[in-house]
Amino acid sequence: MMTNSRGGCLPCTLGVIGTGPRGISVLEAMAARLAHSDPDQPLRIYAIDDTEVGAGRVWRTDQDDWYTMNTVAGQITMYSGVPDGGPWRPGAGPALDEWACATEGEADLGPDDYAGRQTYGRYLKSVFATIRESLPPHVELIALNRRVIALERRPVGGWLVELDQMPFLVAADQVLLATGHPVNTPDxxxxxxxxxxxxxxxxxxxxxxxxxxxxxxxxxxxxxxxxxxxxxxxxxxxxxxxxxxxxxxxxxxxxxxxxxxxxxxxxxxxxxxxxxxxxxPARGVNQKAPDHTYAPVFLTRETILGAQQEQQRDHGHGQLSFNRHVLPLILKELDLVYQETHRDSGGQEPLPPLDLDALARPFTGEAFASPATFHERLLEVMRDDLQQAYLGNARGPLKAALDVLRDTRAVVRLAVDYGGLLPASHHDEFVREFLPGNALLSAGPPVERVEQLVALIEExxxxxxxxxxxxxxxxxxxxxxxxxxxxxxxxxxxxxxxxARVPTPDLRRDTSRLTRSLLASGVISEYRRTGPLGDSHPTGGLNITRSPFHVIDAEGAFHDDLYALGIPTEHTRWFTQVGSGKPGLNTLFRQDAAAIAEAMLDHADILEKTA
Missing domain, CATH: 3.50.50 (FAD/NAD(P)-binding domain)
Structure with missing residues (x-):
């Protein structure tokens, strides 16, 4: 424990760079644990964001109100536990809809409503305020609306965080990079x-x-x-x-x-x-409870682990082929839900198997004599899909099945993260062939948005x-x-x-001064996907360890005091853009936050030890 010249303890310092959902999730997880921290060990936490502390850039609160989320409000929370009858606090707080209904000045949100992005930003800021209010006296949370432009290693350990405005330099014993969406150089x-x-x-x-x-x-x-x-x-x-x-x-x-x-x-x-x-296309009208979970039958952790073990036994490596080992399980899972939902809704005869390619590219092989002819065909497809969306994501066979693409992401991650697929399979089968259709069919907007587009085409x-x-x-x-x-x-x-395409994260194209300086100094490195013959393929993703996600430098060593989470680590891990947890569930979003919070606080040696 460090002391100052008067004999008192020097505060351990932590820096969280980026206070969008990922940064806030780690702060919330820290705060929940700091209720049981050593009162004789002071702690200072810097929360740094270049746009809006507590909301970040994508969810900033001054954007126009027509920008909405694509997950219903009842399935969104930033708290690691549900309300328990006591005051809202880290570890026990409301979901987005509960918060809106209980907060003066906010419009009521039902659990199946879609909130505006600015509303979510205000919710994030309220979570940040609750975090700050809940901290014990020996813990200080300092908000800095600044841009971080560099990190430099301190001789005594930890980091000097360089800012673009006063105070210009902040000392931190540990740092989390949660910097969110990049702005890239042009291709x-x-x-x-x-x-x-x-x-x-x-x-x-x-x-x-x-x-x-x-x-x-x-x-x-x-x-x-x-x-x-x-x-x-x-x-x-x-x-x-x-x-x-x-x-x-x-x-x-x-x-x-x-x-x-x-x-x-x-x-x-x-x-x-x-x-x-x-x-x-539109997401199905929500018919599922906020804590709904889907238990896969075919695409299970055990199945993926078994396939990896079989590859290791037969070929001397555990890397999978997406089209051989993973995609057939996804399709069987989809068809199971598709047929069962059809039967439950009264269907007697089995439906033809789902064809994801046909759903994602319905005009394959077709030619049209005029724009009007194409629009007629397009509107037919869109209206048919809207009818499926109105049936809902629990009682409608199509949208219930497509929701499986969302519900099984954690298992797919087990197969693809950290070079789990053979490099050619990852690039050709997973990224180029599967992901575009997967995103199109599973990540849609509310029904109303598609209805509006139909009206605009007609007009x-x-x-x-x-x-x-x-x-x-x-x-x-x-x-x-x-x-x-x-x-x-x-x-x-x-x-x-x-x-209107979302930029793909790529360290080599990221215009951020911070990313460029960290790459140039070798503090961070690019994750490279390696095949069984030692062939190496650049990905553009930030190289990190497995949980708790220590950053790996240019020499291949990891920093035990530097972590990264979220979108910069895309390509090393998959689907890192998820921006919330689900009430009452220990989702991967929540697990990631807890792992980093525990690692940073253990490193700070501030938590009370139990016998």
Whole structure:
């Protein structure tokens, strides 16, 4: 235990860089344990965020209210335990819907409602405030709204955290990196579009960020302008709303339940597309309790561990083939739920097996004589999918089955994390073939968002270009072009091109001064996927140990006082963007936070020891 010149204990110091959900989850787990800490050992914790301490950038509280979450409020919590009748505190606090209903000034949320992202940001900040209020007197939590630009090793151990504003330097015995979504340098396509736009007045290419951080106002995109949008995932819906309801347009629901769009006259014309040109379908109406869990029958931990052991016995390594060892189990799991739900709802004859490729790419092999013909076919597919979504995620066979893709992620992680797949299988079968369809079919928006898109297509504000959409430039007209090789006369020209795809984490392209300095100094390293013959493949992910996720340096040694969690570690681990726990369940999100909290506090030697 360190002492100062007066004989008192010097505080141990911890730094948490990034206070979005991952950073807050670790702070909450720490605070729950610090109720039983040594009162004679002071502790100082720095919570550092360059956007909004307690909410982070993606969930910041000043964004527009039309940006919503895609998980129902009753299934979202940042507390590691449910309320127990006492005051809200780390280890016993409300889910998002419970908090909203009990908080003055917040609109009531039902457990099956979808909250706005700014609402979630306010919830995160309330959790942060509860953490701070709950800490014992010998623990100090200091919030710093600063950008961290470097970490340097201290001669006495620990780190000097360099900030872009005063106090400029903070000493920390241990540091957690929970820095969230990156902003990347342009890839060749993006650079070509940037160069084209940069040489022309009134032409703009917007990319590499969330819609809430893009300049989508009339200064950049005047009313009546044609704007092209690349990508039809969740971020597309954000762009769509910013350019419609964000411009004063309104959706009205008729007596028959259908939506129509009433334009304000300030909208641009939106022409969007993607490889499949199927906008990400809706999630099924929620019919599951907040603490619902699914127990896999085929895709189990035991099955995956058995396959790894068999590979080790037969081939001298435990790496799996995704298409051989994992995908068949996923498909059997989906079909089991699909058929059982169908039977429970009254179906007599078995349904044909689910075809994920056909669901994700319904226009494969089709050609269309005109944009109108394609739109007719597209709306047919979208309306059919909405009907399935209305049936719900427990009583509707399709959406119940597709929810299995979400419910079994933890088992898939067991197979794929830390180089669990053969490198070629990981790249070709998992990343390139499986993940796009998986994301399209399992991560959709609320039903209302898809209804709104249907209304916008019918009204004419939005046009979907067609399958295998091509985005290019026209030197003659000085405009971007959008077209589909399978839709005759689909060519459109646009003054603005918006890339609505979420940037893929990649250390080599991350523009963050902190990431660049850590790479240059060798403090961090890139995770490389290695095959059984020793072949090494770069991934762009941050190299970390298994739990509690110590950072590994350029020499291959791990720092016992530096941790990383969340999106920077994508590619080493899979699906790190999850941003909440589920009430009453010991989810992987909660386990990750607990592991790091325990490691940091054990290292600080502040917790009371039990006999």
């Amino acid at each position: 060749p396509f993006e650079q070509r579009m940037l160069d084209f736009a940069g040489a022309r007045d009134g032409v703009h290419y917007l990319h590499g960020d969330s819609a809430a951080d893009m300049p989508l106002g009339t200064d950049t995109i005047p009313a009546g302008t044609t704007v092209a949008v690349k990508g039809l995932g969740l971020s597309f819906y954000d762009v769509m709303l910013a350019l419609t309801t964000g411009r004063g347009g309104e959706f009205k629901r008729g007596t028959d339940g259908t939506l129509t769009y009433l334009p304000s006259g300030q909208e641009p014309k939106i022409v969007a597309g993607s490889r499949s040109s199927l906008p990400i 004419g504000t939005v046009e979907i270009a067609g399958p295998d959409t091509r985005f290019d430039i026209c030197e003659t007209s000085g405009r971007f072009t959008v077209s589909s090789p399978r839709v005759t006369d689909s060519l459109s020209q646009a003054r603005v091109l918006i890339d």
